[in-house]
Amino acid sequence: MGEDVDTRKINHSFLRDHNYVTEGCLDIITTSNADIISTVEFNHTGDLLATGDKGGRVVIFQREPETKNEPYSQGEYNVYSTFQSHEPEFDYLKSLEIEEKINKIKWLPQQNAAHSLLSTNDKTIKLWKISERDKRPEGYNLKDEEGRLKDLCTVTSLQVPVLKPMDLMVEVSPRRIFSNGHTYHVNSISVNSDCETYMSADDLRINLWHLAITDRSFNIVDIKPANMEDLTEVITAAEFHPHHCNLFVYSSSKGSLRLCDMRASALCDKHCKLYEEPEDPSNRSFFSEIISSVSDVKFSHSGRYMLTRDYLTVKVWDLNMETKPLETYQVHDYLRSKLCSLYENDCIFDKFECAWNGSDSVIMTGAYNNFFRMFDRNTKRDVTLEASRESSKPRAILKPRRVCVGGKRRKDDISVDSLDFTKKILHTAWHPTENIIAIAATNNLYIFQDKVNSEMQ
């Protein structure tokens, strides 16, 4: 695969109280389309990080345990396992290719020594089991070392097979394949807090699955109009509430969020809460609807808030307030005057994701030019950082970047016109408890870590 795990340490400062260090930069040398990372996800402990790419591969990184020599050093993330999750398929009925691109990965809560994750492409969801083996049985009576049956004539004595240690082997095996559940493209999967069910959302429907049952799913939301001509809105993302197994939220291309309670009825077409912000008339334009389309929705860890990303902003919603978001942060408002170009080159349809930190106090989302943004909800400070190999030196502090939108251009500022719209950070993930972030910049994965945090420990 031509991977090169770069273990250089790179510092950069985020605000005053956050100083992130690059934990590692996975750089896939080849630049084929298949290597473009399409999703990033930490597991529940944060020790494992999974990425999916356009080639249908899943790469899992494991955080190295702390060494005795440096007890307080943070372990680095190294490749733990790589496997092909999805293969390209062809739909012969519709004469269409089904891409192998991994749209989403979700980890299941760990219940035994093995880890499990769900991965999905446009149509098919798969449950994978990742387990370790460091011992192997030896001394079978009827089989030889290579597993072949022995000639019974040669068996003259009985012995007890023994387990002998061997090199650690990571085995990945497909446990379930949930197919034929979606007519449209799956955009989200979310594991329920009951740990037994999960949901998958496509453009028009949301299905509820049991993790053990592959041939049956329950349709819990269906917004497909009787006449497709009347279709004006699609589902863009969906997620279960982190604590209440009956609640889930889904976002739409019209910028609204619908909270549904599965106790209310089997089919949750009727939402119980609708979160929507009235359009600001001063910012009205042809592109109002497109830029209000929600590209990602994430519950906070506390379950009290929801974070949504639309094209130009990230918003924090209080579950108890439907009329407007609690907080709105501008991600790259300077693009507002460029929407026509962005529409023409299709960038306006880019689906940026967003992430909460472990304490729900900082939010993060991506932007163009390999920039990503962080917003501190308490201090209201924000920072733009760049994930790039060129600007990263070992243990150097990553300078906050600034996009110049007029007036005097400071040194090192970058003008809006020189932003590279082909370098976009769509997928980001935050460690569930620590200040470690994973940033997917096309075919590079950057992992940054809070420097203060690591030095204080």
Place this chain on the structure above:
Amino acid sequence: MGLVPIWNPSHHPVSNGAFSGNNFTFTLQDGRKQNLCTKTFTEEDKLLGQRYLCGSRVVQQQETFAQRILASCLAHSLLYRELESHDWKQEDRHTYMLAKAGKRKFDEHEDGMEGKVVSPTDGPSKVSYTLQRQTIFNISLMKLYNHRPLTEPSLQKTVLINNMLRRIQEEMKQEGSLRPVFISTSQSSDPLGDAYQEAQPAFSHLAPSPVQPNDLLSTTPLESCLTPASLLEDDTFCTSQTTQQNGPSSKLPPPPPPPIQPVKDSFSSALDEIEELCPTSTSTEAAATEEATAHVNDDTAASSTHKPEGTQESRTSEPKLMDSLPGNFELTTSTGFLTDLTLDDILFSDIDTSMYDFDPCTSNAGTASKMAPDELLKTLSPYSSQPVAPSQPFKIDLTELDHIMEVLVGS
């Protein structure tokens, strides 16, 4: 700058394009050299033209460097002409800023080349709302036509683009005829047959009615008729039209009867039965309709290659039928861009229409790939209200190009 080439360069392949002084020289496909005066172009235009190519814009693979520069320049030239001739009565439209004007305002404070540009506008206030709307409309149409072959286009994107088109359509409908200057000026070069010229007065009679916006819109279904997805769809579509038509169209030859209708019924009912047997209800339901949404235009555009010979006559008659039907305006607009979809949805929800998909990359669909942009071109061209004469479909004379140039350069 987000202006789409009003004139589609991929249809007039250009090579060896270069700026020299105030001229942009390039060679047309037939070897003729053309000289485009770029006096109206600013340095920024050229820069933008360059940037057009260098990544910030996703372009057609077939386009060459020069073509894209040219397209960009033409687009900008159009913009400026429009700005100059704008009557500034729509001051209340200021909220709709054109991207460029906004940026220029900022850039004036900066050093560098862009700062020195003397733009024809003082700020966002004087930008033509109409032109921007037309541009966005054109871009949107182009987006619906162009998608990667063999892959399902994103439904979300298609829906958003459709909503955009609907919105603009609605707005045009309310405002009545608001045709951008550059379209009406080139009306004189109308190459169409007399029959169509005769039809022209009929349109102008429809006083406040939004005929022209409708024309722009009706081209989509119109094109569908020019190159129908299949006999079936075509016929059903046309019969549904004819049932509601009156007046001018009555003198046109009636559309051929739908001969394969029974076949289709039995087929679809058979599929229904199959579907009933299928345990997973969600999986098969409306599988084809999604596709239909996205492929509405493409399906029909590409399918002419599959069309049997005998339908030639009907094909020629249909555009007339549609075009000379100001009365069916409501019908057309109400169904908008999803006219075919309606039919697909009702009649063909279980039938694979993908064989009619527009696929610019496969060799056998080569004609189709040329066709689609051409149709688009027509929607953008002054002749959008008219169907192209069937004898020379999808071909625009180079003299027209010259004329367009004239209009653009305005010298």
